[in-house]
Amino acid sequence: MEAQNTPQLRFPEFEGEWEVKKINDITSKVGSGKTPKGGVEVYQDNGIPFIRSQNVIGNSLILDKTHISQEIHNSMKGSKVLPNDILLNITGGSIGRSCVVPSDFSEGNVNQHVCIIRLKSNNSYLIQLLLSSHNGSKQIFQGMAGGGREGINFQAIRNFKFIIPKTLPEQQKIANFLSSVDKKIDLLTQKKQALDQYKKGVMQKIFSQQIRFKDDNGNPFPNWETKKLGEVCQIKKGEQLNKELLSDNEEYPAINGGINPSGYTSKYNCNENTITISEGGNSCGYINYITQKFWLGGHCYSLKELSGYIYDLFLFQYLKVNELKVMSLRVGSGLPNIQKKDIYSFKIDIPCLEEQQKIANFLSAIDKKIESVNTQLQNTQTFKKGLLQQMFV
Secondary structure, eight states: OOOSSSSSSOOOOOSOOOOEHHHHHHHHEEEEEEOOOOGGGBSSSSEEEEOOGEETTTTOOOOOEEEOOOHHHHHGGEEEEOOTEEEEEEETTTTTTTOEEEEEEOOOEETTTTEEEEEEOOOOHHHHHHSSSSHHHHHHHHHHOOOSOOBOOHHHHHEEEEEEOOHHHHHHHHHHHHHHHHHHHHHHHHHHHHHHHHHHHHEEEEHTSSSOOBBTSSSSOOOOOEEEEHHHSSSEEOOOOOGGOOOOOSEEEEEOSSOOSEEESSSSSOOSSEEEOBBBBBTTOOEEEEOOOOOTTEEEEEEEETTOOOHHHHHHHHHHHTTTHHHHTEEEOOSSSSSHHHHHOEEEOOOHHHHHHHHHHHHHHHHHHHHHHHHHHHHHHHHHHHHHHHHOO
């Protein structure tokens, strides 16, 4: 029978049970800092990095230009941050986010919203993984003090319990393996961000006509024409659907003004491949392209019956890059909305069909690359989640 305190998935060269340890048992320091006297007035662009909760993001330490002087740093010597420290956000909306300070970090300091966890000898990356695991998140939630601003106190952190390998070599091997998975996730994230940024830049240049395509013979296309949106399509408002008819188990999404569906229903009133514009609420002006049959709600417009000289994908991409201009049509100080007459009069620039097709094909190719990278990223994140469940007790 397998020992209780051993993981389901383990490197074959290791054996024996793992041990239960409190954070207090394995640390030489659990504590945080403070905001320097003078607050933001004493921050400077150079000097000693001053770390706040917004710098602990996605299991990484992301520094910005906020620094303090060497003199202030020395006066706060109790909250100096050193390489391989674990940083844990202990207040506010980012409570529970954590990271390991890189080994090539020199030194820094923290405010009262970030806790320093300094280990005696255990592997910092392994313990940070445990803090960000389901078990760690559960203990953080249970340790929150509550009140107007939720927080975790140091005693609660010291009492966190984890089952860890007894030997440093096993800790190190697990940490190295999972670190390589994290590096792949970081690279895929960076690749997706680069593609998103590239697409955004190239769309701005295409639709402002800084970049022009040529026909198959290398000749320039005709000049673009300016039209009102209402001249190239029918703008129709949807129908409100009773909330009682919505659930998470039906087939057709109900698009009703927000960015995401407000639920799902058993019926539809719009066909697939339809452009929508949110009519009311905080997201009014949001442009979407729905690729399946759906229910168009009362706080949303659809663009239907496009004229023969404009492609739907071109029009969607054009409106998407000009989304802020569409959003600027909002009226009303309480719950904003965009009136149909203003959508109708919104001016768009249209190239000939052949150039539209080249633009749509070009941008669709970028979208496919972005989707491919995003799928790889999601699969790798799921793979890591499975590993965490099997490699820890």
